[in-house]
Amino acid sequence: MNKYTIFQKILLYLSIAVFLTFILLPFVEMFYASLRPLKHLFRSPYQFYSNDLSFWAYSEMWNTVPRLGRYIFNSFFLASCVAILTLLFVIPAAYSFARFNFPFKNGTLYLLLAVNMFTGPVLIIPLYKMLRALSLLNTYYAMIVPGVAFLIPTSIWLLKSYFQKIPIELEEAAFVDGASRLQILRHIIAPLSTPGLAVVGIYAFIGAYAQQFLFAISFNQKKEFMPLPAGLYEFIGYQTVKWNEMMAASLVGILPVLLVFIFLQKYIVEGLTVGAVKN
């Protein structure tokens, strides 16, 4: 029943091509622009063909954006800190949700999902005032502290489902044999949940990497602490934008996330879709 005629096949492939063009055109065009010399880019109307493509922009961008290396480092540093902190908060909580029955458990879990909805700009005023009062504005902390909170809910849901897959009988047997909770955690839970922890860590890293912009432009004015998206955004405001180098730098910023994604896409889809439709 799943056989298609040749005509149907062609039609399907063509439709998929149109659909994927919409999704991928910006990436293709960013890459193409990054390979072309500036004088080719600045021709109107748009030239579809260039014969002197090169990776020149990829070496020149470090001069045009002097802090580019620093921005990239900041992005990685901030996202790593946020991901690690998130894990530290999430591991015990997810374990508790997976293993214990206690009053208000389900209510709390759904309330956590609601937290996802109050992101960014809504809370920006009190967060700004709070960070200012603690004199944390214009530091790395200003971009780490708020970010963690918005990754905790989904991470708890995700890790909870991993913990639930570990048979509770293993723990009970060890407990009856006299192992302490700490020993159980170290010798049973930790090794068995390593893959789950890795997935949640990667989810948190990608999430943290993606949400940097708002916190950076709101809470930080020091250029040396800027993450990549915010740093590049500033350059776009200039009179003459060197688009080929901007696109090259943007792609360099996307690349790590894309690589992680390509290798781990199955787990990431799981992470992104958890709790939203089915449990």
Add this chain to the structure above:
Amino acid sequence: MIKKTKLQAYNSSTFLAYALIAPAAIYILCIVAWPLFETIRLSFTNSSLAGEDYVGTKNFAKMLSSTKFNKIIIRTFVWMFFSVLLKLIIGLIGAALLNSHLRGRAAFRVLVMPPWIIPIAIGMLGWLWLYNGYFGIIAGIGMRTGILDGPFGFLAYKQSAFISTIISDVWVGTPMVTIFFLAAMQGVPKDLYEAAYIDGASKWARFYSITLPQITPVIITMALLSAIFTFNSFEIIWILTEGGPRGATTTLIIDTYKMALGNYKFGRGSARAVVVVVLLTLFAIFYLSLLAQINRRVANE
């Protein structure tokens, strides 16, 4: 007997359960819950960098009586409506295409997702270049095909900027919708299709009378979820237009942000944020009750 009581103690330690949740819970209380209440408190003050005084409901009176604010509310919902509608339609078509039994569909699924994974801010830098009126590829195609008779800055005119920001928002949101719809379609029991096939139903009839009704709960959930995300959408408009030209793309979120951190009028900004919170709460209640209902139904089946 001893074993059993010991086990019970192991599985029902409520104190330990709460203690393990406490760090995460306290963190969220400090960074999300407390700011939420603080926003409400600040909305009744004239708070700024200089200090604050209680001003009663003045902020709200001023805000609600301004025609500009009412326009912003209407604009937000129009923007959201078209964006969500397009995401659902394109996502549904995309999922149906990716669900067809073709060679390479696993690869297609991977290729759909990049806009979802990458930082929105960086994706928008790419879109800025695409929308460039002189040198961008969209204006280029328009000029080459004669649709445009000269350079056209898509982000420079009210209407085209409004449409352009919607298109970019759809680009960001479509992958998630597509993947969820695809997962739902793949979850539809195969025997339903086989029965319909034996009864002689065409492919279209099978899609229309089996797939669509089966995935309706997911469609409704996704409509709500992407409405929430679209309503919250900040970076897309901020990077493309900063709410311009002349306010044409200023949604409630953009207006709130500008008032708060553009002008440092914390009180008046908070009043706007309260409106956002009220609307989001309504969405959230709707979404969570729907989700609980669906989960109950799944559990009963």
